[in-house]
Amino acid sequence: MYLIDKKNNRLAKIEEKTFSELGFKEREHLQEWLANEPAVFGEDLLIIQKEFDGFADTRERLDLLALDKDGNLVIIENKLDDSGRDVTWQALKYASYCSSLSKEEIRVIFQDYLTRCGSGETAEEKLCEFYGKEYDEISLNKGTGQRIILVAAKFRKEVTSTVLWLMNYNIRIQCFRVTPYKKDDELFLDIEQIIPMKDAEDYVIKMAEKAQDDIMIENRLKSSDALRLEFWTALLKEMAKKSELFKNISPKKDNWISAGSGISGVPFTFVILKNYARVETYIDTGDKNENKKLFDHLHQNKEAIETAFGEALTWERLDDKRASRICSGIDCNPYDRENWDFIIPELIERMVRFEKALRDYLKKSKK
Template sequence: MSIFLIESDKSELLKPITFKEGNMLEKDIQNIIKSNPSILGEELLIVGEELSPFEDSKKRLDLLALDEFGKLVVIELKRDNDGFHMDLQAIRYASMVRLFSIDKIVEFYGNFHNCNNEQAEKAIDNFLGGDYAQKLDFDNVRIILVNQDFSKDITNTVLWLNEQGLDIKCIKINPYKLNSESIWDIDTIIPVKEAQEYQLKLREKKHSDQETKRNNKDFSKYQFNGGIFGKGRLVLAVVSDYCKNNPNIDIVHLQNKFPKELQSRLETAILYSDLEYDSKLAERYFKDNVITLNNTSKIVVCNQWGVGNIDRFIECATKLGYKIEKQSQMQLAT
């Protein structure tokens, strides 16, 4: 693309330069993008920079962001003319960040923006339009490669990877010099506009499907020991009954009987003292329903149960001899 400076009836062709000729380092490019990520052609929320996916890793990804659908976006920057190996490097980072937890993303955002966890959660929640914990998508990490140019090796590889289901965007930045100022011509070369619109429609459809699933929440009730309970209260009732009938157990025994795998992310039961210095963890347990064991240990039960994990808990409880019956809407109405 040619860029002209028009003054009255005169035109001047601006001369393209390289980032090196403009004395611009990769760090300078990174700072510009993080201050205004929309120059990459979409709304992005920067979560962190120079992140090391694992403590023992010497590699650091340039920028980590969230897109409007809650997907993690790895942004890798170069300032050369071919982008040698940047695709492979970004894929490595993507494979690592998909293992991050929600709490880790909140922590990164807080460190990057110099705010506490509560403020970080609010900012992420506002960006995603509410219900952020449900919208965050760690399974479909996106990649954005940014460089002055890309070799055919890179573009061919990216096109093939996108055909295999990955979501990689290549953005080309051509800098121009105008007196003492720098002008950037920014162009998305992969995917091309038509393909990008198609991918956007697919993402919007998936987002719509996720919203439909969230709106069709399951409010099933369960009968246990003569009472009717929702999912969380059912777990509390079963664990409380188990502790009542086995008063000499300790927390280790209880966690062996009701292992973490039932909930998937949180222990089914923990010591009440574990909540003392973690207000966010306290929200995920029935802190007002403390169970006291014979050894004076105080236990609290997790309240984070839904259609994705309650069946595992019921299966475990059934093996322990408990009878739990799911109530139909007709039974609940009578």
């Protein structure tokens, strides 16, 4: 840090110091400075407790507890010259302890702090003033919105590495570096947000949210793959009791499973979607003209085919696409195991009727 000497048009270096060199203590000094001037963190924060130890079954104390403008609890842990190795784990514990605090419990904690500070105001009054709302309209500590702020002169590598990793999992955590300076008899304190960098904070948060979304999507996909494999295993087992059409087919992770009809590119297929399941033949021989010709041949016999099937089918020529489709479906959720006792027999029964209704007409089309 430098002091501008305007008179001589020069810079004068200000000597960097450590807190220990200046005789400052963590609780007596740094904690008091932050509690009385929370704006140093670059946002409006309301300090609601110091040295809070109101956790069940433990006497651990967090340094400062605050609320932000969104009603989230903010756990502030401050160290002096060295962050130490365990500050991240310590703060995470406190955040987990605070996650269950109700609005009423927060009010009581804040009221205790105001009383100890000799303030004549009530917690309700201060909260209404801070949020600009009636007390009944204020929502506090919603879901998993708890935040963490770490403060120290120097952060160890194991701390910064852990913080950056936690941010990828949507943990809202910030690191502020505090540096004392001395020039003659004057003392200065520089407070700088180093993680995430202030200018890139919105970007980092968005990237962390995206990374978390990607992980959730990947986990859902893995879960869906496993469930579909289980569904097809159960369906094929029951199908084998009714027909040999799928006897050489193995279960798979896709949302469809097919067996040959005797014509290349015209399989009999089971399909499951989120709220729908169907049996179909998807006509795609590789040649659009051939596909439409085959579809039209079958459609000319629509009445006879539907009579054999026992009900109306859905006929999709799909003129804007190469392929065509004929199908019969049911509204259901195949991804809920509780529905399988209905869905599996229903699909099998439809497939048996479907294959029987189309079989002879497909054979004729080959001639």
